[in-house]
Structures are given as structure tokens and as C-alpha cells.
Amino acid sequence: SQQGEEDPQALSIQEGENATMNCSYKTSINNLQWYRQNSGRGLVHLILIRSNEREKHSGRLRVTLDTSKKSSSLLITASRAADTASYFCATEETSGSRLTFGEGTQLTVNP
Amino acid sequence: DAGVIQSPRHEVTEMGQEVTLRCKPISGHNSLFWYRQTMMRGLELLIYFNNNVPIDDSGMPEDRFSAKMPNASFSTLKIQPSEPRDSAVYFCASSNWDRTHEQYFGPGTRLTVT
Numbered sequence: 673s674q675q676g677e678e679d680p681q682a683l684s685i686q687e688g689e690n691a692t693m694n695c696s697y698k699t700s701i702n703n704l705q706w707y708r709q710n711s712g713r714g715l716v717h718l719i720l721i722r723s724n725e726r727e728k729h730s731g732r733l734r735v736t737l738d739t740s741k742k743s744s745s746l747l748i749t750a751s752r753a754a755d756t757a758s759y760f761c762a763t764e765e766t767s768g769s770r771l772t773f774g775e776g777t778q779l780t781v782n783p
Numbered sequence: 784d785a786g787v788i789q790s791p792r793h794e795v796t797e798m799g800q801e802v803t804l805r806c807k808p809i810s811g812h813n814s815l816f817w818y819r820q821t822m823m824r825g826l827e828l829l830i831y832f833n834n835n836v837p838i839d840d841s842g843m844p845e846d847r848f849s850a851k852m853p854n855a856s857f858s859t860l861k862i863q864p865s866e867p868r869d870s871a872v873y874f875c876a877s878s879n880w881d882r883t884h885e886q887y888f889g890p891g892t893r894l895t896v897t
Contacts, residue, residue, distance in 0.1 A: 702884070705884070707888075714787075714874055714888030714890050715886075715888050720885055721859075766828055768839065769814065769827070769838070769880055769884070769887060770816075770831055771816075773818075773825065773826040774825075776826075782833070
């Protein structure tokens with residue numbers, strides 16, 4: 673099964689609202705990353721949070737990491753229609769340099 | 784920088800034919816990853832290279848799949864013979880793993896095997 677599992681699978685909100693997506697994983701990690709994928713395009717890296725960090729910000733993005741619960745959340749504040757995309761979490765396990773991706777959350781921001 | 788370059792962008796082929804997908808990583812990156820994305824299975828890592836050496840090919844579905852990286856600026860993923868269940872979008876990604884662990888993805892190759 674996938675190391676990272678996102679929740680919810682799909683999220684629909686109005687422009688200006690905040691969007692929160694969650695990710696759970698199973699093993700020890702070096703870091704957790706969030707990626708975005710627009711329809712028909714490749715994934716784009718958004719933010720990386722290391723296992724010894726608890727919170728990180730980048731623009732309108734806020735990521736938290738709780739290693740005791742093996743979970744992370746991605747918050748997008750003041751969402752825009754252009755934020756419509758699929759969002760994936762990916763974990764880098766302590767055992768190696770590969771990333772394991774979750775199944776993604778499809779975010780729709782309605783104008 | 785042009786980013787990761789993949790070719791072709793679209794490939795339609797008949798079952799049994801050989802398919803070769805190509806990838807040029809970002810200059811200076813020392814790690815390269817091949818992924819496959821389908822609706823049913825999501826994004827799967829097929830194989831990755833560090834400094835042109837294959838490190839983990841456990842995701843390669845079967846012997847019909849092979850990948851090479853003859854130099855730091857080029858990699859191929861070959862499927863021979865192709866089957867309809869190989870239809871998917873194949874992504875190549877590269878990373879400067881010594882410095883940062885974020886991956887840069889190419890635009891993907893959409894493969895359809897009829």
C-alpha cells in the first residue's frame with residue numbers, strides 16, 4: 673500500500689476559503705514533501721519539512737508535521753481558482769533516497 | 784534552465800511493439816527517477832539512478848521493462864514488447880540529492896498501447 677495516504681480524496685471550496693489536506697504515513701522518515709499536479713502536467717514541488725521540524729511556511733502554504741502521529745497537513749490560505757489541482761504528499765524513508773507518493777487530494781476552488 | 788525534458792510527449796503504439804521513452808535531466812542533478820502514473824495505481828516509482836548507476840529497480844513491473852542511463856544527461860525507459868496494460872503517463876524526475884531532496888518532474892509521456 674502507499675506510504676502516504678491523503679485525506680480527503682477530493683475537496684471543493686469557494687475562492688477565498690482555506691483548504692486543509694492531511695497525509696498519514698507508516699514508517700520512519702527523513703522528510704515529508706508536498707507536490708502539486710495540474711491536470712495533464714508533471715508534479716511541482718511545493719514544500720519540504722524535515723523530521724525534526726514541526727511547522728513550515730511558504731507564502732500561502734503552511735505545513736505541519738507530527739512524527740508521533742505519523743501525519744502531516746497542508747493548509748492553503750485564501751485559496752484562488754488557480755490553486756485547483758491535485759496535491760500529493762511524499763515521504764522519504766530513513767532507509768533510502770526514494771520518495772513514496774500518496775494517492776493525492778483533488779482540490780477544486782470555485783470562483 | 785529548461786527543466787527536465789521528456790520525449791515523446793505522446794506515444795500510441797500497437798501491442799507487441801517496442802517503446803522507448805527518453806529523458807534529459809536538469810544539468811548538474813545526480814539522481815534520476817522514472818515513475819508511472821495511472822488512475823488505478825497512482826504514482827509508482829519504477830527505478831532510480833544515482834550518479835548514472837541504477838540503485839533500486841524493484842518497481843519495474845517485469846522483464847519487459849528496462850532502463851538505462853549511459854551518461855549524466857540522458858536516460859531511457861524501454862518496454863519490449865508493450866501490452867495494453869502498460870498504458871499510462873510516464874514521468875521522469877531529477878534531483879540534486881546531495882544538496883536538496885526535492886524532485887523536479889518532466890511533463891511526462893502519455894503512452895497508449897492498443
